[in-house]
Amino acid sequence: MNWIHVPVMAKEVLHYFSNLNGIFVDCTVGAGGHSEAVLSNIVGSVVIGFDVDDDALQLAKRRLSEFEKQGRFYLVKSSYVHVRDVLKQLGVSSVSGILMDLGMSTLQLTNSERGFAFSMDGPLDMRMNRDQKLTAYDVVNFWTEEQLRKLFFEYAEEKRYAKRIASFIVKHRPIGTTQELAKIVARALPESEKRTRKRHFATKVFQAIRIAVNNELDNLKNFLSYAPELLCNGGRIVVISFHSLEDRIVKESFRSSELLKVVTKKPVRPTDEEMASNPKSRSAKMRVAERR
Ligand SMILES: C[S@@+](CC[C@H](N)C(=O)[O-])C[C@H]1O[C@@H](n2cnc3c(N)ncnc32)[C@H](O)[C@@H]1O
Numbered sequence: 001m002n003w004i005h006v007p008v009m010a011k012e013v014l015h016y017f018s019n020l021n022g023i024f025v026d027c028t029v030g031a032g033g034h035s036e037a038v039l040s041n042i043v044g045s046v047v048i049g050f051d052v053d054d055d056a057l058q059l060a061k062r063r064l065s066e067f068e069k070q071g072r073f074y075l076v077k078s079s080y081v082h083v084r085d086v087l088k089q090l091g092v093s094s095v096s097g098i099l100m101d102l103g104m105s106t107l108q109l110t111n112s113e114r115g116f117a118f119s120m121d122g123p124l125d126m127r128m129n130r131d132q133k134l135t136a137y138d139v140v141n142f143w144t145e146e147q148l149r150k151l152f153f154e155y156a157e158e159k160r161y162a163k164r165i166a167s168f169i170v171k172h173r174p175i176g177t178t179q180e181l182a183k184i185v186a187r188a189l190p191e192s193e194k195r196t197r198k199r200h201f202a203t204k205v206f207q208a209i210r211i212a213v214n215n216e217l218d219n220l221k222n223f224l225s226y227a228p229e230l231l232c233n234g235g236r237i238v239v240i241s242f243h244s245l246e247d248r249i250v251k252e253s254f255r256s257s258e259l260l261k262v263v264t265k266k267p268v269r270p271t272d273e274e275m276a277s278n279p280k281s282r283s284a285k286m287r288v289a290e291r292r
Contacts, residue, residue: 005106007033008240008281009270013099014041016238016263016288021045022096025087025230027080027223030105032060038097039067048074048090050083052129055107079129081219084226094232102220103242104210106280116210118182118202124175126206126213136209140181145170155208155217155245164188165205181205207243220249228259231291236263240286247285254289263288 007013013034017024021044026035029049038045047067051057057077067073076086080100087095108114108128115125115136126136143151148166152158158165168188175181182202186194194201211217227237237260241247247267254262267285275282 005031005033006278006280007037008101008278008284009268009274009286010034010037012268012270012286013037013238013240016236017042017097017099020096020234020236022232023048023092024097024099025083025095026050027083027098027100028102029060029075030056030101031107032063034099034101035060035064035073036067038099039064039072044072046072046074048076048087048092048095050076050078050080050086052077052079052131053105053108054130055111056105059107079219081222083223084230087230094235095230096232096235098227098230098235098237100220100223100237100239102216102240102246112178115178116206118178118200118206121177121179123177124181124209126210128214134213136213137176139209139212140169140175141173151208151212152205155211156204157244158204158208161189161193178206211245217245217249220246221253224249224253228257228289228291231259233291235291236288237290238286238288240284242283242285247287250287254287257289259291260289261292263290 010033014037017038021042023046024038026047026049029035029051035047035049038047049060057075061075064073078086104116108116112120112122115122124136124140145166148169149162152162152165165185165188168184172184175184185202185205189201231237239250241250254260264287267287270281270284
C-alpha cells in the first residue's frame with residue numbers, strides 16, 4: 001500500500017536503535033513510518049506514539065492496527081511536550097529509545113487546505129493541531145510590523161530583507177491565502193536577490209510563520225530539557241531536524257546535558273540514493289545521544 005509519507009533515514013534510525021529493546025517513544029508519529037520500522041524490526045519492541053494532527057493520528061492508527069491489537073503500539077493525541085506526564089499516567093518509568101522526526105509530513109504539505117505550501121493556493125492556516133486557535137492568518141494579519149520583522153529576522157534568517165518583507169505585508173493586509181502571501185514576499189525581494197537563491201524565495205518566510213504558529217522551537221527546547229531523564233541507562237535519543245535553527249537546539253541541548261553522551265559528533269545525513277529518491281530528505285540532519 002502507498003502510505004504517502006516515506007520515513008526519512010529509517011535505516012539509520014534502526015541502526016542507532018539496533019542494540020536496544022523495550023519501550024520506544026515516537027514523539028512525532030505522523031503517518032507511522034518510523035514507528036512501523038521499529039515495531040517490525042526490533043523484536044518485542046513497544047512504541048508509544050504522539051502526534052497532534054488528527055489526519056496523521058487516523059493514518060497511523062490504521063497503518064499500525066495490527067501492532068495495536070498485539071499491545072505493542074499505543075497512540076496518544078498530545079504534543080510531545082507532555083511525554084513525561086503521559087508516561088507517568090501509563091506507569092512507564094523509563095524508555096529505551098526516543099525518536100523525533102521534526103518538520104512537516106507529506107500529508108500536511110500536500111493538502112492545500114492546511115495552508116503549509118506556497119505552491120498551492122490555500123487558506124493561511126499552518127496549524128499542526130487544528131484544535132488550537134492561532135493560525136497563520138492571525139500572525140500575518142494581526143502581528144505588528146515590528147513583530148513580523150523580528151520573526152523573519154530570527155526564524156527566516158532573512159537578515160537583510162526582514163524589514164522590507166514585514167513592511168510589504170503590513171501594507172497589503174488583509175492577506176487571505178498562501179499564494180497571495182507568496183506574491184507579496186516576491187514583490188518585497190529585489191529580482192537580483194530572488195535569482196541568486198537556491199531555494200524558493202518564500203520558503204524561509206513560510207518556515208518562520210509555521211514555527212511561530214506551532215511554537216516549534218520552544219516546544220523542542222522544552223522537551224529536550226527533560227528528555228534525557230526519561231531514558232534508561234544506555235537508552236538513546238534520535239532527532240531528525242530539517243533546518244539549522246532546530247539542529248542548533250538539538251546540538252546544544254545534547255552537548256550541555258550531563259546525562260547524555262553524544263553518539264554522532266557530526267550530524268548524519270541521508271545517503272545520495274535516499275536524497276535522489278525522496279527529495280524531502282535533502283535537508284535532514286540526524287543527531288543521536290545516549291544516556292550515560
Ligand atoms: C515529519 S512528520 C513525522 C513523520 C513520521 N516520522 C512518519 O514516518 O510518518 C512530523 C509530525 O510531527 C507532528 N508534530 C508536530 N509538532 C508536534 C508536537 N508538538 N507534538 C507531537 N507531534 C507533533 C506533525 O503533526 C507531523 O505529523
